[in-house]
Amino acid sequence: MGTFLIVDDDESLHKVLVRVLKLEGHKVVGSVYNGSEAVEFIRNSKTKPDIILMDHRMPVMDGTTATREILALDSTQRILFISADETAESEALKAGAVGFLLKPIRSADLFRAVKSCLGEK
Amino acid sequence: MDPMQIAWHLMEGTNDIITSINKDGTFSYVNRALMEKLHYSESEIDTLSIGTIFFPGEQKKIKAIVTKDTHEIISDVQTIMVTKEGEMLHVEGAFSPFFEGGKKVSTIALFRDISKQKKMEEDLERERNQTEFLIDIMTHDLANIHQEIISMLDFLILNEDLPNETVGIIKEGISEIERATRLISSVRKISIVSKALPDLQCMDISLALLRGAIQARLAFPEKTLKLVTDVEHGEYFVVADEYLVDIFYSLLHNSLKHSKKKDVTI
Incomplete structure (x- = not known):
């Protein structure tokens, strides 16, 4: 079981991801809607996911920039990209993401990637 | 006819701007086209200089060319002139140094009006950016919507009480969403291809064919695909980009789609 922070500008997607993650007994500890909010969450929250x-394409701050800033604050964070923009993959991995899933993803693929990430930690 | 007269008629009859620029930035000659395009009268010619007919940001560049002691002809220089009223005129020109007694005395410059071409280029660039922006929005938002639908259908499939027929229908629905996603992805790829140079690499044609076949097979879960080929893995290589896989996918997808058989051999 793991804890999650969801960073995506689509509110409906948050609800869906919370449901999907619950299926495997995971817990969502935070929901934010752009990269800047994600950085602030990691900076201020006592409960780290x-x-x-x-996500990559978001208002205010994109996912790749947020990834760099989050890892500068806490290099132990595991960041898994879920994006519709396949051209962002190499940039995301270069920024330090542990994986990249192309939307739309099947739940089974998400669970496999999550299991792999949790195993690494 | 005297060659000097011919030259004079050519210089005064052309629509291109011709000038003789002194080292101090004043003009010893300007032709009719310059006066017409920049809206000056003959009585104003003596008041003209680099500082009055070139856009402020371009004046340094022009001064550097006319003061440079070189025999070299400098061509394909794009710069901006300004009319008497302050409107910009994009021009492309060539500068030819004129020497007397071994000393450079002036620079003969010929400019072609490229304002229309510039405007077309700017309009095209704006249209491209707008199209790319709309495609990006479409890709992003539709991917999220597809993600939500697929996740919901994944939920339904998990219900063990569902009849097999219903599960089959749900799986077909998921397959159709994945097809729609591939279509959106293709539209985006085409927009990228039209503006960027291809990223060419050495590709194993057998592997590209196999990847295309796997994708095409997933699009038709109710059919089987038997692919017969005499191309062996590692046998043929081509220089191509990632769209080679898309080509094979499209060919095989069409074959599967239009074949009435359940077991398709290609």
């Missing part, structure tokens, strides 16, 4: 599910 095991995995951050990060």
Whole structure:
């Protein structure tokens, strides 16, 4: 079981991801809607998530920039990208993301990636 | 006809701007086209200089060319002139140094009006950016919507009480959403291809064919695909980009789609 921070500008997607993650007994400890809010969450929250599910294209601050800033604050964070923009993959991995899933993803693929991330930690 | 007269008629009859620029930035000659395009009268010619007819940000560049002691002809220089009323005129020109007694005395410059071409380039760039922006929004938002639908359908499948027929229908629904996603992805790829150079690499044609076949097979879960080929893995390599896989996918997808058989051999 793991704890999650969901970073995506689509509110409906938050609800869906919370449901999907619950299926495997995971817990969502935070929901934010852009990269800047994610950085602030990691800076201020006492409860750090095991995995951050990060979108790339978001207002205010994109996922790749947020990834760099979060890892500068806490290099132990595991950031897993879920994005529709496949051209962002190499940039995300270069920024320090542990994985990249292309939307739309099947629940089974998400669980596999999560299991792999939690195993690494 | 005297060659000097011919030259004079050419210089005064052309629509291109021709000038003789002194080292101090004043003009010893300007042709009719310059006066017409920049809206000056003959009585104003003596008041003209680099400082009056070139855009402020361009004046340093022009001064550097006319003061440079070189025999070299400098061509394909894009710069901006300004009319008497302050409107910009994009021009492309060539500068030819004129020497007397071994000393450079002036620079003969010929400019072609490229304002229309510039405006078309700017309009095209704006349209491209707008199209790319709309495609990006479409890709992003539709991917999120597809994600939500697929996740919901994944939930339904988990219900063990569902009849097999219903599970089959749900799986077909998921497959159709994945097809729609591939279509959106293709539209985006085409927009990228049209503006960027391809990222070419050495590709194993057998592997590209196999990857295309796997994708095409997933699009038709109710059919089987038997692919017969005499191309062996590691046998043929081509220089291509990632769209080679898309080509094979599209060919095989069409074959599967239009074949009435359940077991398709290609």
